Amino acid sequence: MHKNTICLWYDGAAEDAACFYAGVFPDSRVEAVHRAPTDFPGGKAGDVLTVQFTVLGIPCLGLNGGPIFPHTEAFSFQVTTEDQAETDRYWDAIVGNGGAESACGWCKDRWGLNWQITPRTLTEALAAGGDEAARAFAVMMTMTRIDVAAIDAARKGEA
Structure with missing residues (x-):
């Protein structure tokens, strides 16, 4: 795990975005998809909560936090x-x-x-x-x- 990771807030589409970036840019990949253990604001237990991915060598975390922060x-x-x-x-x-x-x-x-x-x-x-x-x-x-x-x-x- 990296000491510093960019966290990007998505409205339910973190996995789709990470897969797109991994397909477009070199040195990019999806590393892990984590599902919510319980219901959360904007989601249900089992929904994708976070996605660990890399874009052009930069570690990122996609958070499906809902529409609050575009x-x-x-x-x-x-x-x-x-x-x-x-x-x-x-x-x-x-x-x-x-x-x-x-x-x-x-x-x-x-x-x-x-x-x-x-x-x-x-x-x-x-x-x-x-x-x-x-x-x-x-x-x-x-x-x-x-x-x-x-x-x-x-x-x-x-x-």
């Missing part, structure tokens, strides 16, 4: 991608499975969890600072899914 943009997973194909693969998996697009490389999965699908070139441009960062940032602000070629062009001053 996910917000205050928490997101940021996934670094190497190229447009990888960016598209993750974006399409999340959005195409009942999720929703947002701005600047953010999207939301069907369970309300937020994801930042961030190509490495964007992070490098912002870290470079100065005009390169300003150009890449300005182009990024016009996007939903990040366009790697457009970010690269902006980095070079070609946009």
Whole structure:
């Protein structure tokens, strides 16, 4: 067991979400499903209560706590991608499975969890600072899914 685990609150769908993440992202898996020993607010004895899983090497616990605390943009997973194909693969998996697009490389999965699908070139441009960062940032602000070629062009001053 890990000393630090991210606990994510779900409205009854922790197992479905964990299985989806395990199928989409490398170094991801469902490790254990625990059922409630008795009735609990929002559930009955025998219902899935918690799910231990890993997403991209990060240990998580999915808690089926009911509708009281929905996910917000205050928490997101940021996934670094190497190229447009990888960016598209993750974006399409999340959005195409009942999720929703947002701005600047953010999207939301069907369970309300937020994801930042961030190509490495964007992070490098912002870290470079100065005009390169300003150009890449300005182009990024016009996007939903990040366009790697457009970010690269902006980095070079070609946009």
